[in-house]
Amino acid sequence: MRSRNWKFETVMGALAFALLMVPAAEGQCGMPTKPVKPSAWEPQARNSQSRDSLGVERPDQGFLVSIVGMWHVTFTAETADPATAPPGAMIDNALVVWHADGTEIMNSMRPPQDGNFCMGVWEQIGPRTYKLNHFPWYAKQFPTGPSDDGTTIGPSVGPTQITEQITLSPDGMHYSGTFTLTAYDLNNVIYQTFTGTVSGTRITVNTKETDLI
Numbered sequence: 001m002r003s004r005n006w007k008f009e010t011v012m013g014a015l016a017f018a019l020l021m022v023p024a025a026e027g028q029c030g031m032p033t034k035p036v037k038p039s040a041w042e043p044q045a046r047n048s049q050s051r052d053s054l055g056v057e058r059p060d061q062g063f064l065v066s067i068v069g070m071w072h073v074t075f076t077a078e079t080a081d082p083a084t085a086p087p088g089a090m091i092d093n094a095l096v097v098w099h100a101d102g103t104e105i106m107n108s109m110r111p112p113q114d115g116n117f118c119m120g121v122w123e124q125i126g127p128r129t130y131k132l133n134h135f136p137w138y139a140k141q142f143p144t145g146p147s148d149d150g151t152t153i154g155p156s157v158g159p160t161q162i163t164e165q166i167t168l169s170p171d172g173m174h175y176s177g178t179f180t181l182t183a184y185d186l187n188n189v190i191y192q193t194f195t196g197t198v199s200g201t202r203i204t205v206n207t208k209e210t211d212l213i
Contacts, residue, residue, distance in 0.1 A: 065128060065168060065170070065171070065172035066172060067098045067122070067124075067130050067168055067175070068098050068099065068100045069097070069098060069202055069203070070095065070096070070097050070202070070203040071095070071096045071097070071098070071175070071200040071201065071202055071203060072093075072094075072095060072096075072200065072201045072203055072207075072211075072212050073092075073093075073094050073095070073096045073106070073198060073199065073200040073201075074090055074092065074093050074094075074198070074199050074200075075090065075091050075092040075093075075094070075179060075196055075197075075198050076088065076089070076090050076091070076196050076197050076198075076199075077089050077090075077091050077194055077195075077196045078194070078195050078196045078197060079194050079195050079196075091181075091196065092108050092109060092110065093109040094106050094107060094108045094109060095107045095203070095212075096200065098122060102121055102122055102123060103119065103120070103121055103122075104119065104120040104121065104122050104132060104134065105117065105118075105119050105120075106118050106119070106120070106134065108136075118134060118135060118136035118137065118160075118162075119134070119135065120132050120133055120134030120135060120162070121133055125165075128167055128168040128169075128170070129165070129166070129167045129168075130164075130165070130166055130167075130168070130175075131163070131164070131165050132162075132163065132164040132165075132166070133161070133163055134161070134162040134163070134164065135159055135160070135161055135162075136159065136160040136162070137159050138156065138157070138158060138159055139156075139157060156186060157183070157184075157185065157186065158183070158184035158185045158186050158187075158188060159184055160181060160182065160183045160184065161181075161182045161184075162179055162180070162181050162182075163179065163180050164177055164178070164179045164198055165177050165178055166178075166198060166200070172202070173201065173202045174199075174200065174201055174202065175198075175199070175200040176197070176198065176199050176200070177197070177198050178195060178196070178197055178198065179195065179196055179197070179198045180193070180194075180195045181193065181194055181195070181196070
C-alpha cells in the first residue's frame with residue numbers, strides 16, 4: 001500500500017512540476033533554442049542593407065543614402081528641334097517624388113492639359129546610380145495659332161516616353177544625369193525625339209518656396 005502511495009505521490013509531484021514550467025515555456029515561444037550573441041545580428045542587418053535597392057550604406061553616418069524622397073528637378077535640352085526645344089533651353093521645371101516601392105511621380109510645370117502629371121518606374125543599376133522609365137500619357141498640345149490667349153486648349157497628342165540615368169551625390173542631396181525624350185502622335189508614330197541633361201535637388205522639411213525658383 002505504501003509502495004502505491006509513493007508511486008502516486010511521485011507521479012503527482014512530476015505533474016505539478018511540469019505545470020509550473022508551462023508559463024516559462026510559453027514565454028519562449030518563437031525564440032531561438034540557443035542564446036544569440038548580439039554580434040550575430042550585425043551581419044544579417046548589413047546584408048539586408050546591402051540588398052536594399054534604396055541606396056548604398058554610409059558607415060560614417062549609419063544610414064542609407066537614398067534616392068527616395070521629394071526633389072526639385074530641371075530638364076535642359078541638348079539635341080532637339082531648334083524650333084521647339086533649342087539646345088540649352090530648359091524644357092521643364094518639376095517636382096518629383098521617388099517612392100521606396102520603385103515607382104515615381106512628377107508634377108511638371110507644363111500646363112495641365114499638356115499632361116503635367118506623369119509617372120514612372122525606377123531601379124538601381126549601380127552604386128548611387130539609377131535608371132528611370134517615365135511616361136507622360138495622352139494629353140493636349142500647347143495652345144497654338146493666332147487665337148492663343150493662354151486659355152485655348154491645343155489638339156490631342158499621343159504619349160511620351162522619357163528615360164533617365166542619374167547618379168546621386170555622395171551626401172544624397174543632389175542628383176544629375178541624362179535623359180532621352182521620345183514623343184508619339186495619335187498613330188503611335190514618333191514625331192519628336194531629343195536628349196538632354198537632368199539635375200535634381202532634394203526637398204526637405206526646411207526647403208522654402210524661394211529655394212525652388
